[in-house]
Amino acid sequence: DGGITQSPKYLFRKEGQNVTLSCEQNLNHDAMYWYRQDPGQGLRLIYYSQIVNDFQKGDIAEGYSVSREKKESFPLTVTSAQKNPTAFYLCASSAGGGIGEQYFGPGTRLTVT
Amino acid sequence: LAKTTQPISMDSYEGQEVNITCSHNNIATNDYITWYQQFPSQGPRFIIQGYKTKVTNEVASLFIPADRKSSTLSLPRVSLSDTAVYYCLVGDLNTGGFKTIFGAGTRLFVKA
Numbered sequence: 001d002g003g004i005t006q007s008p009k010y011l012f013r014k015e016g017q018n019v020t021l022s023c024e025q026n027l028n029h030d031a032m033y034w035y036r037q038d039p040g041q042g043l044r045l046i047y048y049s050q051i052v053n054d055f056q057k058g059d060i061a062e063g064y065s066v067s068r069e070k071k072e073s074f075p076l077t078v079t080s081a082q083k084n085p086t087a088f089y090l091c092a093s094s095a096g097g098g099i100g101e102q103y104f105g106p107g108t109r110l111t112v113t
Numbered sequence: 114l115a116k117t118t119q120p121i122s123m124d125s126y127e128g129q130e131v132n133i134t135c136s137h138n139n140i141a142t143n144d145y146i147t148w149y150q151q152f153p154s155q156g157p158r159f160i161i162q163g164y165k166t167k168v169t170n171e172v173a174s175l176f177i178p179a180d181r182k183s184s185t186l187s188l189p190r191v192s193l194s195d196t197a198v199y200y201c202l203v204g205d206l207n208t209g210g211f212k213t214i215f216g217a218g219t220r221l222f223v224k225a
Contacts, residue, residue: 004156035215040217041217042200042214042215042216042217042218043157043215045213088154090156090157092156096206096207098204098205098206098207099144099145099147099162099202099203099204099205099206099213100162100206100207101147101159101162102157102159102213103159104155104156104157104158105156106155106156107154107155107156109154
């Protein structure tokens with residue numbers, strides 16, 4: 001059964017700690033994306049990767065870091081430098097690099113206190 | 114990148130047809146129009162995509178006039194489970210996926 005998995009679904013951290021969100025896909029997609037969604041808002045792009053070992057900053061990359069060592073995996077680290085990290089984080093992948101269908105994971109809701 | 118404008122919210126009743134219109138006045142020649150649906154605490158789900166005229170699938174229809182400056186997502190006979198946020202996106206099929214913009218979308222409330 002192909003798809004995208006994100007773990008965990010809920011994550012709680014203390015301020016000042018780094019935290020890594022997992023994203024795995026078995027769709028054989030080249031492109032992967034990380035979005036952040038705040039309550040009542042649309043999605044904002046944090047980072048994207050079009051191929052392994054390559055990634056680019058999106059609109060709100062400050063305080064976040066990513067890696068793309070494998071095609072299937074695109075983990076996101078929320079660092080202590082991110083001033084307002086509490087949000088809903090969504091990972092997506094797509095076969096091509098355009099506006100073609102993006103497949104989304106179930107999301108991780110991160111709460112930092 | 115073509116900017117889109119859609120209503121912030123809409124109300125409907127079960128069994129009615131719902132039409133959500135999206136404006137994209139500066140759509141480019143190579144741009145396609147794509148609609149997603151998002152339920153609370155879930156990732157968006159692709160609904161339909163089109164370039165011109167009319168596209169229909171098992172979930173919805175997409176109407177695109179000849180000038181392509183707007184598009185209308187049509188949901189036939191909605192049910193309570195269609196209550197969700199609907200996003201209209203415009204962009205090239207082959208490049209610039211990282212420029213995909215999910216705005217605030219249209220919040221559809223379906224009442225019994």
